[in-house]
Amino acid sequence: MATDVAPPPIGARALPEPLAAPAAEREALNRYAWPLLVRAAGYVVGGAAVLTAVLGDPRHTGLYLALGAVFMASYHLFCRPRARVRPAYDGRLALMGVQFACATAIQYANGDFAGPTILFYILAAELQFLLPLRPALIGTTLLWPLAVGAQMLGSKQPWTGAYLASSAAEILAGFVFVAAFTRSAVVELTQRYRATLLLEELNRAHAALNGAHEQLRRYVNGVEELAVARERNRLAREIHDTLGHYLAIISVQLETAQKVGARDPAKGQAAVATAKRLASECLAEVRRSVAALRPFALESGALPGAVQQLADETRRATGLTVHVSTNGAGAPALLPPTVEVTVYRAIQEALTNVRKHAAARMVWIDLAWGAEALTVDVRDDGCGAGAGAGAPTRGAQAVSGFGLRGMGERLAAAGGTLDIDTAPGAGFRVALRVPYAHAAHAAPLPAGAAPERHGGETAP
Secondary structure, eight states, X not given: OXXXXXXXXXXXXXXXTTSSOOHHHHHHXXXXXXXXXXXXXXXXXHHHHHHHHHHHOGGXXXXXXXXXXXXXXXXXXXXXXXXXXXXXXXXXXXXXXXXXXXXXXXXHXXXXXXXXXXXXXXXXXXXXXXXXXXXXXXXXXXXXXXXXXXXXXXXXXXXXHHHHHHHHHHHHHHHHHHHHHHHHHHHHHHHXXXXXXXXXXXXXXXXXXXXXXXXXXXXXXXXXXXXXXXXXXXXXXXXXXXXXHHHHHHHHHHHXXXXXXXXXXXXXXXXXXXXXXXXXXXXXXXXXXXXXXXXXXXXXXXHHHHHHHHHHHHHHHHOOEEEEEEESTTOGGGSOHHHHHHHHHHHHHXXXXXXXXXXXXXXXXXXXXXXXXXXXXXXXXXXXXXXXXXXXXXXXXXXXXXXXXXXXXXXXXXXXXXXXXEOTTSOEEEEEEEEHHHHTTOOOOOTTOOOOOOSSOOOO
């Protein structure tokens, strides 16, 4: 885990490799003071060593107190957090040098009293806080013979092997205990620092997770709103294509019955019966649309048969002559059922517009399954439409309105295209093209493609 390392104080020098402590241990010692128990133990041990020297040799009390004060002042500076001490590494080595000189002087002046030797234990402890484990143990091992030598130099006793071995063993035991004790304190500080880093990292992760959760919540809400809008648009087109188609024919039949009912009751009754039959079919179509949103004509057959049935229905209802031609009829299986519904609804909308606005006598419906796409042409010989007198109109956006816009949206969702060609007096032509490759992966209706209403149905 990466951590931010505080820059060293001005003029300080970094520890040379391989003396540099691991990052976590180094930062822990920079950030935190020594544990209170360890610091208090150092003050007690140092004071006890100076007191032992004074009691053992009252003649040099002033010297012992002065040297002890310098030693303990250096110790106080050493055990503070490194980040608040100047200089850093070099200064601490200098402090240890001062302490070593003071301890050696006290030990030499005190003679055979072993009490001042305890001061060297403080130096051993300081090494554990200054260096990583292995260099600290090496430094403690090198300090051991120096402490033994300082004690032997001040001794008035003969340097016998037994006396040397006894002094070395006593000092070694003290060094081992002090090194283990202070090393455990270093480990405690390191673990504390790592726990702090982990807590900070967890807090950052928690904040990031909360932010991601809030972003995901907003995204889900947006997706839900988008899905509702798409479904609303789809249902609007479905209602328009089903109810609009049937209601247009029913209206024509009722008008016929109203006009001819008085002079030809049989024909009027036939028109009313046809309207009633269409109303029943419309109700059934609505129920089927709610259940499956698939036209009845496509449930019992393929698209060519459904289009022929639609043409026959238009012929019976309006008297129009409707020609249906189909090329490549063996390929309807190339279109998914949902795309077949889209094409069927587009043809249905085109025929509805012809009945309502075209004043036509003949309609041609051409379906062609080519090598790469299905193309459909629906054209009539009616009055046509245009932006101005005699001005031809072309393109999918040539004539605006709910029906044609919904037709274009359906085809765009299926990967298809819509083209319109019309002019006053030249009829109206609607051309569809649906590539098979795009139809296989038909996308949902794009966001924002809401149907537009312009006060009435599209006039071809």
